[in-house]
Amino acid sequence: MRDKPHVMAIKYTLLTTLSILMMLPVVVAFLGSVRTNGEFMTQPFGLPTRGLHLDNYILILSDERFWRSGLNSLGITVGVVLLNVILSSMLAFAFSRIRFFSKGLWFNILSVGLLFPLVVAILPIFIQIRNFGLTGNLLGVILPMAAFGIPGSVVILRGFFISVPKELEEAAYIDGANIYQFFLRILLPIVRPAIFAVATIQIIAAWNEFFLPLGVLTGSPETWPLPLGLMQFQGQYGTDWAAVMTYITILMIPAIIFYLFTQRFIVTGLTGGELKG
Structure with missing residues (x-):
């Protein structure tokens, strides 16, 4: 027996929300790794504004x-x-x-x-x-x-x-x-x-x-x-x-x-x- 549409909607909403919450730290870490420290401190959730900064990868x-x-x-x-x-x-x-x-x-x-x-x-x-x-x-x-x-x-x-x-x-x-x-x-x-x-x-x-x-x-x-x-x-x-x-x-x-x-x-x-x- 299949779930009713509203039950499926609730399930998919919960799963999507949990997936976003779990992936958020990964995304933040990756975006921070390709930006300068100044960019990251100014806007932790932002995208690179000056191109990809790979010096940190070379450093490590x-x-x-x-x-x-x-x-x-x-x-x-x-x-x-x-x-x-x-x-x-x-x-x-x-x-x-x-x-x-x-x-x-x-x-x-x-x-x-x-x-x-x-x-x-x-x-x-x-x-x-x-x-x-x-x-x-x-x-x-x-x-x-x-x-x-x-x-x-x-x-x-x-x-x-x-x-x-x-x-x-x-x-x-x-x-x-x-x-x-x-x-x-x-x-x-x-x-x-x-x-x-x-x-x-x-x-x-x-x-x-x-x-x-x-x-x-x-x-x-x-x-x-x-x-x-x-x-x-x-x-x-x-x-x-x-x-x-x-x-x-x-x-x-x-x-x-x-x-x-x-x-x-x-x-x-x-x-x-x-x-x-």
Whole structure:
């Protein structure tokens, strides 16, 4: 049953308004990055009046600290995604295809992790990281981020694993496959959209994470990722808001490009929980 026209109008109005509000900071940052600081301070929401000003991009892209921070962000992102996807897929497989004692209880306990974002556990995480001697080390950021992303990833992947017909698994075993071969060669390729969705979510989260690196890597500027590099850059160029907007724009570009190329996998992975035989 279709919604009535006035209901559809309200929905589209709300969605359009939310889209504008979400895109406004991106637009402001980009417009500020291609104008002089004087133009930006005079009219933050205005268009360039003296042509495109690209000196800020040259300033940032020629800074060695920016590229070092970029490599640190890349290392954190790759580490988080690999750990999260590998561990989550194995856990989701266990919770969906293997029988063991109190499976439902353990899955519910794991799902409780969805209620607690990473930021609420910064202090105990920092204490544990310090006890393990990982402060100032990228592993001190990678391990907690990968762990806190596991509950959401398991929930997504488990739904897909359950939707794979049991007959397919039985046929694989009849053909001589063992449980590991079924998991690696049959199940994972089938649920590839869900894996892409999980990986994309983790990539965006790891790339933009600020508070955990701030607590773990504060004393080691050479290990700072781009969000902390932005903080350092703002401290140096605090009055040059056009340059700061340029740094923010560069920081957003990889995540936006990656999302544009993988959005269909995200939609399929989050909404396609049923597979047709």
